[in-house]
Amino acid sequence: MGSYKIRKGLDLKLKGAPMPAVANNLDAKxxxxxxxxxxxxxxxxxxxxxxxxxxxxxxxxxxxxxxxxxxxxxxxxxxxxxxxxxxxxxxxxxxxSGDEELESFNQYSAEDILALPREEVLDQLLETGYLAYLLQRPFSKIADPEVLPKSIFVNGMNTAPFQADIHIAVAGDEAAFQAGLNVLSRLTNGKVHLCLAEHSSHASPAVLNAKNVESHSFSGPHPAGNTSVHIHHIDPIAPGDNVWTARAVDVIQIGKLFLEGVLPATKVVAVGGTGIRETSRQYYRIRVGGGLEHFLEERLSEVPARIISGDALGGTQIGSDERLRFYQSSITAIPKNRERHLLGWLSPGWGQFSASRLFLSTWFRRVEAWDLNTNLNGSHRTMVITGIYDKYLPMKIMVDYLVRAALAHDTDETVKLGILETDPEDFALCSYVCPSKMDIMSIIRKGLTEVEEEGL
Amino acid sequence: MKLLLDQLEKVKPLVQPGGKLEKLYPLYEATDTFLFTPADETGSAPHVRDARDMKRTMITVLIAMIPCVLFGIWKSGHQHNVVNQIAGTTFLDDLIQGSLLVVPIIIVSYAVGGAWETLFAVVRKHEINEGFLVTGMLFPLTLPPTIPLWQVAVGISFGVVIGKEVFGGTGFNVLNPALTARAFIFFSFPKAITGDEVWTSVAADGQLIEGFSGATPLAVVAQNPESVDILNTLQTADYGEGFTWMRLFMGDFGGSIGESSGPACLIGAAILILAGVGSWRIMLSSVVGLAAGAFLMNAVAASGEPGEFIAFTQLPFHYHLVTGGFLFGAIFMATDPVSGAATNKGKWIYGFMIGLLIVLIRVANPAYPEGVMLAILFMNVMAPLIDHFVLQAHIRSREHYLRKFKPHD
Incomplete structure (x- = not known):
């Protein structure tokens, strides 16, 4: 049990947060x-x-x-x-089809699970493909069943706007969540770490008092909720180490599979952003993999919006006619914006949000939440090493030099500088604040691929 | 506004790939994004981006320089009018006279430097970087108001081309381009930028004020005989006005255009630090380095017989602080993120060494009374080395951190 205070980072106060209520929407065809x-x-x-x-x-x-x-x-x-x-x-x-037939798998009680041999647990996960919910660090790829991870990290936090909050998603599935944690505890000889936010507005006892795990609490701005940050502070990855990670919302699905012996049909998804109508910004229980076309049609607001699977910082752009992805637990819609302003560099910046101190708004405005859009707010320029990124990654990593080494394809150097401890999502804020508008997430992603290809 | 946008849209096909003037795209891009914020959207994650961009960053640096520019203009005019004994001049006359002296230098610096910048952007097919807005203004401020315009043109050309572009352009240069330009003038045309005659504009038929020598405070100190108390000499120099500490701080005397005013430099420093653009670590550590150097030299002076060491060793720290280009250099030149140290620990070392070296060059070097330019350029060269050692230490401390968590076996 540890309590960690994160200081570096930035909370992006984005308008359109989903309300903490869950509605059913199961009519996908x-x-x-x-x-x-x-x-x-x-x-x-x-x-x-x-x-x-x-x-x-x-x-x-x-x-x-x-x-x-x-x-x-x-x-x-x-x-x-x-x-x-x-x-x-x-x-x-x-x-x-109207009368769905079900393929059955092994069914266990929560207590049975705690006595299962590791192989049997892995068999069930492999057989159903739910092993894919477990990712392996370094490289964030599907866990290798041959490997015994030194620990497993379950992420029960959401500091990026907007991810599904486990405290809300768990409602009704408390037993499944605990069963899922039991499953994870069979997969490592080390500990299962459950990382939670220090304060939660709708705390669920099932999450706070979860058993068979070691709970930790993190406070501070984003990326305090990122798995890399948790691992770095609790049990960091040295070259050669293996750690498995899972998101708490996915642990519910794993637990359901083991308790019920069939693939769960539904999951809870957070829907937010100002591209969604105000009354529709909330949580929904929808079909796993369900079509979003009608669902979004009824809920998108009039402004043209970009639809994102995941959060506004690290998510992937999707079409409005796509279907819920395997890893997806939130839908964010943010307004598109291609507006041009005359002599924008001269404006005092009253109406714009910035993490820097170059805008009047930073100094004199206290805004609850900003309605940010997809505008790049500038154009691409050469990289200049300023150390600005370091303020947004609460890890013992010098981001400028890591990025530079990755750009130079110097894999030895990137490993020394700590790339194995990271995931591209950790650099979303660095990209966000970069005045040269660099795409740091892609640079790190390529850097990680190169390290993986070359082998350690 | 709509009209202007339409015009830009009309020209756009010409400069896009396949268009007749596609080579001029960087120029179009610069004009287009100068007039209107770009319409670009984020490609992949993150889907939202901060409002800050390079333009705004650089404009903020320019804003921080405005007090120095305005003071430099007024001072150049005022000095001209006082020294030439032009009677009945008002504040406005000083400004007009100063503008006549200074504005052409700034225009030449921007025009010639900008042309090089555009040429390289066109050849290399990249965007024109806003960093030039800063270089093009910093350079004139380091020059005497009497500098021939052709030398300004040659200097900025050298600064931009050799100081920056041959290394690969913005972000890759080792030296501060503005200081490189000044160093080039300094060594190529010493008569135009050193000595006593260049710092104050003198009218061709002017009647010079009595006691006027034109020497800068540092030159006065350097020429002081060993046995005479240095502060006494300063008090009586410069046509009896005297280089008191207050006058040195306020900056109304002959010198480079933009560097002499303490208040103007400090306003600039405040803007840079509050906006988070200039590194306070470098500014502070260079003051600390300067203090260390000055106290060291004072100790040297005190250790010997009176007159054993040159008088310069007696100059107190607070005089070092306000004479010459120290404040301007430490605030605007040393803090250049590209040529300076980039790591936080490195910035402390880098700034401290700049301050220390300035005193060493001023006091121990018989050739030049001022050492700010050379100290900063030297530390520009050393900055990557400093950062390298900081980075190696960082890697070791990372290994140490990871080892802490390993089970003991």
Missing amino acids: FVSIYPPEFTGVKPRLVVKEGDPVKRGGMLFYDKRNEQLKFRAPAGGKIDAIKLGPRRVVTEISIEI
Whole structure:
């Protein structure tokens, strides 16, 4: 049990936070699974268009590890298999039928789980593809079942705008959450660390008093809620170390699978941002992989908005007609903006939000929340090493030099400077504040790939 | 406004790839984004970006320099009018006279430097960097008001091309381009930028004020005989006005255009520090370094017989602080993020060494009474080395940190 105070960073006060209420929206007609989401997996399909499929029926397996199977999030008929360049499967779409058939897996009680051998737990996770909810550091790839991680980190925080809050998502699934934590405790000889925010407005006792884990509390601005920051302060990754990570909201799904013996049909998703109508900004329980077209149509506000799977800092842009992704637990819509202002560099900056002190608003305005948009607010310039990024990463890492080493493809140096401890998401704030508008997340992502390819 | 936007849109196809004037795209981009904030949207995550950009950063530095520019203009005019005994001049006359002296220098610096900047941007196919707005203004402020304009042009050309572009442009240069430009003038045309005659503009047919020598305070100190008390000499120098501490601080005497006024420099420092653009670590540590050097020299002077060491060793710290270009250099030149040290620990060392070296060059070097430019340039060269050692120490402390968590086996 530790309590950590994070000082560096920045809380992005974005307008449009989701209200802490959960509504049901289960009327999706189609569900999809997007194989490219599973980094490193080479899918081999076992279904074709028109095949009937049960919820939990196998769709494809990983050519590299044939035990790792991926299954249908809903029962019905294979509606379409979409291929991308070089015939890579990009999406498998399923039309849900009225009377869904279920494929069953092993069912356990919460206590049984605590006595399971590691192999049996892994078998169930591999068999259902839910192993994908467990990521392995370094490199944030799907956990390698052959590896015994030194510890497992469960992230129960959300400091980026807007991620689903475990305290809200857990409502009704408290037992499943605990069961999921029990599952994780069987996978390591080390500890399972559950990292939570020090203060939570809607704290759930099931989360606060979770058993069979070591709970830690973190306070401070974003990225205090990032897994890398938790690991760095509790049990950092040295070269050669392996740590597994999971998000608390995903642990619920794992727990449900073990308790019920079938793939869960629904999950809770936070929907926010000023691109969403004010009354619709809240949590929804929707079908796993469910289509978003109608759902968003009814809820998007009039302003043209960018729809993001995940949060505004680290998420991925998606189309409004796409379906809920495997890893997705929030939808953020922020207004698009391509407006141009005359002599913008001369404006005193009363109406703009900045983390810097170059704008009047920083000095004289206390605004609850800002309505930020997709404007780049500047144009790309050469990188100048100023040390500004270091103020936004609360880890023992000199970001400028790490970025420079990554740009120079100097993998030895990036490892020495700590790239293995990080994930691209940790650099979202650095990108956000960069006056040269650099894309630091991509630079780090490429740097990590290069280190992985070269081997340690 | 709509009209202007339409015009820009009309020109755009010409400068885009495939257009007739595609090579001039950097120039178009600079004009376009100068007039209107760009319409660019974020590509990938993060989907929102801060309102700050490079333009605003550099404009803030320019704003911080405004007091120095205005004071420099007034002072150059005022000195001209006083020394030439032009009677009945008002504040406004001083400003007009000063503008006649200074504005052409600034225009030449911007025009010639800007042309080089554009040329390299066109050849290298990158955007014109706003950093030049700062260089183009810093350089004139370090020059005497009597500098021939062609030398301004040659100097800024050297500064931009050799000081910056040959290294790969903004972000890659080792030396501060404005100081490189000044150093070039300093060594190539010493008559125009050293000695006693250049610091105050003298009218061709003017009747000089009695007691006028034109020597800068530091030159007065340097020429002081060993046995005479240095502060006494300063009090009586410069046509009897006397270089009192207050006058040195206020800056109304002959010297480079923008560097002599303490209040103007301090306003600039306040803006830079409050805005978070200039490094307070470098500014503070260079003052500490200067103090260390001055006290060291005073101790040397006190250790010997009166007259054993040159008089310069007696100059107290608070005089070092306000004479010459120290404040201007420490506030505007040393803090250049590209050529200075980048790590926080490195900034302390870098600033301290600048302050120390300034005193050493001033006191121990018989050739030049002033050492700010050379000290900063020397530490520019050393900054990457300092940062290298800081980085190695950082890597070791990272290893140490990670080892702390390893189970003992």
